[in-house]
Amino acid sequence: MTGAPAGTATLATLATLGDASGNVLIVDDFPDTLALYEAVLSEDGHNVRLASNGLEALRKVDELEPEVVLLDVSMPGLDGVEVLKRLRTRRGGGPAVIMLTAARREPHAIEAGLKEGADAYLTKPIDSRELVARVRAALETFRLKRVLEAQRRDHIAMLVHDLRHPLSSLGLIAEVLESEDMSAAEFQATVSQIRTMCADMSRLVDGVLVASRLEAGVFTVEARTIPARAIIGPMLAVFSPVATRRRVALSLEGSLDLEVHADPQKLRQALDNVLANALKFTPRGGRVRVRVGREPGPPALTVFEIADTGPGVAEVERDRIFDRYSQGARGRAAGGAGLGLAIARGIAEAHHGSIEVGTGDLGGASFRITLPA
Numbered sequence: 001m002t003g004a005p006a007g008t009a010t011l012a013t014l015a016t017l018g019d020a021s022g023n024v025l026i027v028d029d030f031p032d033t034l035a036l037y038e039a040v041l042s043e044d045g046h047n048v049r050l051a052s053n054g055l056e057a058l059r060k061v062d063e064l065e066p067e068v069v070l071l072d073v074s075m076p077g078l079d080g081v082e083v084l085k086r087l088r089t090r091r092g093g094g095p096a097v098i099m100l101t102a103a104r105r106e107p108h109a110i111e112a113g114l115k116e117g118a119d120a121y122l123t124k125p126i127d128s129r130e131l132v133a134r135v136r137a138a139l140e141t142f143r144l145k146r147v148l149e150a151q152r153r154d155h156i157a158m159l160v161h162d163l164r165h166p167l168s169s170l171g172l173i174a175e176v177l178e179s180e181d182m183s184a185a186e187f188q189a190t191v192s193q194i195r196t197m198c199a200d201m202s203r204l205v206d207g208v209l210v211a212s213r214l215e216a217g218v219f220t221v222e223a224r225t226i227p228a229r230a231i232i233g234p235m236l237a238v239f240s241p242v243a244t245r246r247r248v249a250l251s252l253e254g255s256l257d258l259e260v261h262a263d264p265q266k267l268r269q270a271l272d273n274v275l276a277n278a279l280k281f282t283p284r285g286g287r288v289r290v291r292v293g294r295e296p297g298p299p300a301l302t303v304f305e306i307a308d309t310g311p312g313v314a315e316v317e318r319d320r321i322f323d324r325y326s327q328g329a330r331g332r333a334a335g336g337a338g339l340g341l342a343i344a345r346g347i348a349e350a351h352h353g354s355i356e357v358g359t360g361d362l363g364g365a366s367f368r369i370t371l372p373a
Contacts, residue, residue, distance in 0.1 A: 022139040023067045025050075026069075027052075027054070027069065028072040037131065040132060041132070044132050044136075069087070070101055071083060071098055073100050073113055080113065097120075097141070099118065099135075102124065170197055176190070214342075214350075227256060227259060232292060236290070243288065246284060250287075250288050252290050253289060255292070258294060261372065262302075267371075271344075273344045274306045277340055278365070288306065289307050289308070290306055301371065306366070311364065312364045313357050321357060352372055355367060355369045
């Protein structure tokens with residue numbers, strides 16, 4: 001992929017969050033009102049422009065689209081509601097935040113403006129402190145939304161990249177199958193490779209679906225009491241060959257007979273995601289340990305811990321490493337969509353449990369999933 005790396009837009013946008021100043025257009029037909037609002041907001045650090053009527057306001061938006069518009073509803077000629085309608089028909093919906101200003105005796109005008117897409121309203125006379133506070137809040141809300149949009153774009157770009165690679169590989173393999181005579185053993189190895197790639201893509205798509213359900217609040221678990229071996233056994237069977245290929249020692253501590261109250265399929269998905277990360281970041285010759293045990297209460301907890309001898313997770317990244325739209329520096333460098341840990345957190349919380357990361361006794365990262373016993 002070409003262009004700026006994923007995350008660049010987000011970082012650039014984040015830089016604006018600490019800046020309280022913004023570009024504000026004030027539209028009012030009373031010169032004294034314009035002068036007062038300009039003085040208050042300029043003193044608070046904002047770049048303020050003025051318009052004394054609707055047509056002038058539209059011209060100034062064409063020149064430079066502001067972040068916030070303070071728009072009086074009652075003006076001769078083109079009134080505030082009509083200006084609002086025209087602004088909201090612009091590409092992208094016009095300025096990010098449009099706040100109406102109106103006297104208390106104009107509730108119908110305010111209602112009409114809100115129906116046309118106004119974000120808020122202020123009633124005159126406006127207290128200076130309220131004006132400053134409302135404009136600051138509007139700017140902060142707009143910029144946070146912009147950060148989220150940038151994160152979503154970056155996230156989609158990573159997903160596309162992760163799907164593009166196996167699809168390209170499948171295309172090359174298809175050409176080989178068409179153009180070359182293969183022995184039976186070579187053919188079976190190629191078929192196995194295709195199945196592995198399809199499984200990888202299926203896991204990625206499933207991860208996106210689970211993450212979307214978690215975000216929408218429609219993710220549910222069907223917990224039942226099962227022995228830990230029902231989850232840990234199949235997991236180790238899958239990842240032990242991976243560890244062997246990577247020359248990483250994978251070990252288990254604890255009793256597999258321990259009873260766990262959980263949705264086995266979904267808890268297994270959470271643990272798989274954490275273990276896959278541990279194996280990805282642990283160097284050759286390193287070690288990854290899976291531990292299952294009980295911590296006495298109250299309340300009593302079942303604990304699954306996955307620790308490794310990798311580089312660990314920096315303290316500054318620990319609060320956001322489980323965020324769906326945030327990856328640590330090492331995560332971005334290693335590739336991947338960054339969904340695994342977000343899904344693990346969602347699954348743990350759906351079980352009324354939690355997940356946390358710290359530095360383990362092996363020297364690297366230690367991820368602990370704790371569930372009610």
